[in-house]
Amino acid sequence: MTSSQLVRQARRSAGLTQAELAVRLGVSQPVVARLEGWRSNPTWETLVRALRATGHDIELARRPPPVVELDLGQLRERLALTPAERLRAFQRSQANLVHLRASAQPRGDG
Numbered sequence: 654m655t656s657s658q659l660v661r662q663a664r665r666s667a668g669l670t671q672a673e674l675a676v677r678l679g680v681s682q683p684v685v686a687r688l689e690g691w692r693s694n695p696t697w698e699t700l701v702r703a704l705r706a707t708g709h710d711i712e713l714a715r716r717p718p719p720v721v722e723l724d725l726g727q728l729r730e731r732l733a734l735t736p737a738e739r740l741r742a743f744q745r746s747q748a749n750l751v752h753l754r755a756s757a758q759p760r761g762d763g
Contacts, residue, residue: 657688659704660688660693660700660703664689666707
């Protein structure tokens, strides 16, 4: 979710118009409209201030990246293949993807 979406959603859930939020922030309604615009890139302080004016808060948390589980058995199997076997496996996968893509293309109404 973008910062503009956060502000708009918070304002709407608080039952406020852009003009009412503008009064709470001490700015004009067009400033709030720009803050809610898709090109909006407010500072952290501005975002927090706008959300708090709607009765909401935001928390920034640092998290480690998700852990990706590896299937070591499958990895060992792939490493045991010869280069020619790897190439054939790749070609089969590529052919499957081409078929899948073709089957997912929009069809005419008949």
